Amino acid sequence: MTTKPTSKALTATDIIRFYEQFVKDWENYHNVRLKEEEAKHEVEMAQQALQTKAYMQQVDNFLDVIAEHFEQTDAFLTALRQTQALHTAVTQTREGMLREEIAGLRKLVVDIKASGSTLTTVPALSDEEGPESEPLQALPSPTKENRKKAKAQTISAMAQRFVLNDASKSADTIKGTKTTLDLFIEAFGDLPVNQVSGTTAGDFHDLLLGLPATHGKSKNRLPIRKAVEAAKEQGLETVSGKTVKNHFSRLSSLWSVLVQREIVAKNPWAQWSFNTAKKTERRCWTDEELALLTQAHWEHRGISRRTYAGMVNVALYTGLRLGEICNLRGQDIENIQGVACFHVRPHPEDGWSPKSAAGTRLVPIHSQLIKAGIMSFLKPDQHFLFPDLPTSSGGVRGAAFGQAFSKLKTKLDLPAEITFHSFRHTVSTKLRNQNANFRELWIDRVLGHEASHRSQGTMNYTSSIDVQNLKNVIEALEFPTFQLDIPES
Numbered sequence: 001m002t003t004k005p006t007s008k009a010l011t012a013t014d015i016i017r018f019y020e021q022f023v024k025d026w027e028n029y030h031n032v033r034l035k036e037e038e039a040k041h042e043v044e045m046a047q048q049a050l051q052t053k054a055y056m057q058q059v060d061n062f063l064d065v066i067a068e069h070f071e072q073t074d075a076f077l078t079a080l081r082q083t084q085a086l087h088t089a090v091t092q093t094r095e096g097m098l099r100e101e102i103a104g105l106r107k108l109v110v111d112i113k114a115s116g117s118t119l120t121t122v123p124a125l126s127d128e129e130g131p132e133s134e135p136l137q138a139l140p141s142p143t144k145e146n147r148k149k150a151k152a153q154t155i156s157a158m159a160q161r162f163v164l165n166d167a168s169k170s171a172d173t174i175k176g177t178k179t180t181l182d183l184f185i186e187a188f189g190d191l192p193v194n195q196v197s198g199t200t201a202g203d204f205h206d207l208l209l210g211l212p213a214t215h216g217k218s219k220n221r222l223p224i225r226k227a228v229e230a231a232k233e234q235g236l237e238t239v240s241g242k243t244v245k246n247h248f249s250r251l252s253s254l255w256s257v258l259v260q261r262e263i264v265a266k267n268p269w270a271q272w273s274f275n276t277a278k279k280t281e282r283r284c285w286t287d288e289e290l291a292l293l294t295q296a297h298w299e300h301r302g303i304s305r306r307t308y309a310g311m312v313n314v315a316l317y318t319g320l321r322l323g324e325i326c327n328l329r330g331q332d333i334e335n336i337q338g339v340a341c342f343h344v345r346p347h348p349e350d351g352w353s354p355k356s357a358a359g360t361r362l363v364p365i366h367s368q369l370i371k372a373g374i375m376s377f378l379k380p381d382q383h384f385l386f387p388d389l390p391t392s393s394g395g396v397r398g399a400a401f402g403q404a405f406s407k408l409k410t411k412l413d414l415p416a417e418i419t420f421h422s423f424r425h426t427v428s429t430k431l432r433n434q435n436a437n438f439r440e441l442w443i444d445r446v447l448g449h450e451a452s453h454r455s456q457g458t459m460n461y462t463s464s465i466d467v468q469n470l471k472n473v474i475e476a477l478e479f480p481t482f483q484l485d486i487p488e489s
Helices: 012-114 144-152 155-164 171-188 198-209 224-234 241-260 287-294 305-318 322-326 367-372 399-411 422-432 440-447 464-475
Strands: 333-336 339-344 361-364
Touching: 155 171, 155 241, 171 198, 171 224, 171 241, 198 224, 198 241, 305 322, 305 367, 305 399, 305 422, 322 399, 339 464, 361 440, 361 464, 422 440, 440 464
Parallel strands: none
Antiparallel strands: 333 339, 339 361
């Protein structure tokens, strides 16, 4: 007699172990699937990156090709214009010569008839039958070789060939040459080198001497000719003779090679003289000079003494640049966490922006400024804080004020080292020499300088503690001899 095997009863422990193993197996399965999906995603991302790289390479190749075609087209059009001008001049000369010849022949026929000569009469030449009616032959059009040669001899092409592609040239030489080329081409275009004369060099010399010293140091720089006009109207510091000499030296070096290779006949950049004497350095206002300024008599038909007093006070108690002060609007005075501030920022509607990204900032208004009456300039429906400042023909607001202030300074017999910008130097020097424990970052932020201590982080203007720090920096400015009250309107 056989007996059936007895089944063992499952205990709670067995059930728990079973579910623990089930959970582990499920987790393992889940992890395997997850890794599988991650690997698949990585493969897809790698493929996409390769496709993107290939596409960007195609774009770069296209840009390189199209840029070369643009250069060729520009050189061809320039050569075509020159040839057309020459053709026109030659045609006019030939026409004049033919007309003179016809007139001479007609006179000869008249003289023969008058003398009763038996010579065979020469028929008079009519306008329709004479040489004048013969079509004039046009000058041959430039050949493909001539066009190619003209394109290859532009300033940029010659510089690329003999300077920028020269492995023996230093990085500083290449960088400086590029800077000089950019300025010249912006001013006169990418001319063929054989068209650059002494007159061209002289015009470039004069243009450079009028260029503001800060040109090229800002992202929002003006075109070169407008920058020269703005510098003249605002009395800005211009580049030194040494800088102009460096530009000419780079071009002269290039032209020396071109003369040696008989590409050009002479070097128009050589044998120029430059005033390389050190320029007058700006300095801070002394207490005595500030006292003298407060007693000065302001004279200007269009700009009131009230505006003069307000702008000078703002300059001395904030360190704002002249352009920043001239473009302050009523809406640029804001209350941030209980602190009245000037908000220096771009004005899209006016086409104006600060000198750099760091120039966009909040500057707390000094208590002395408020006491002097700066808030009285706020008027309903008034756009600018100082509305009587005119805008120059070049679009520079406050240029007339800068010129008038320079005249006032001359009347007071103040030295050349003192300018309106010296207010900013004075504020910077005062703050950096304070005994108070001010972070350099706070001073940089007030003045709109690039932060010299980036590791300390960027300040958040919406935070009351940061604005209070800036307020403490501003309030540290004291000028005991300066008492220029703002007249009532």
